[in-house]
Amino acid sequence: MTDDKHRVRGSRTGRPIMALLDLLGRRWTLRLLWELRDGALTSRALRQACDDISPTVMQARLSDLRSAQLVEHQRARGYALTSMGEDLLKSFAELYSFADRWAARAGASGD
Numbered sequence: 001m002t003d004d005k006h007r008v009r010g011s012r013t014g015r016p017i018m019a020l021l022d023l024l025g026r027r028w029t030l031r032l033l034w035e036l037r038d039g040a041l042t043s044r045a046l047r048q049a050c051d052d053i054s055p056t057v058m059q060a061r062l063s064d065l066r067s068a069q070l071v072e073h074q075r076a077r078g079y080a081l082t083s084m085g086e087d088l089l090k091s092f093a094e095l096y097s098f099a100d101r102w103a104a105r106a107g108a109s110g111d
Helices: 016-024 029-035 042-050 055-067 084-092 093-106
Strands: 071-074 078-081
Touching: 016 029, 029 042, 029 055, 029 084, 042 055, 042 078, 055 071, 055 078, 084 093
Parallel strands: none
Antiparallel strands: 071 078
């Protein structure tokens, strides 16, 4: 049995990969990370970039991401990826390429 600090949905082990997948699987989390890929955004600009995200959900997700040390809040610039957050997005590069290949073969459309 793991302690509550390491408990994640769907896992009793608290393994890092499970904790990360749990975090990334929360609604709007990936979108927020993606929108920060090119640099810091103010809260207002980030909300606009995420279309119809509610302010309450956005702040909850940003709090999760800050706790996970993937996003930081910089007074003058707004929200930005930390170096760990940037590393995470770099690891998505292959997945992004795969998604393009998959969409082309499957006839799926996407941005």
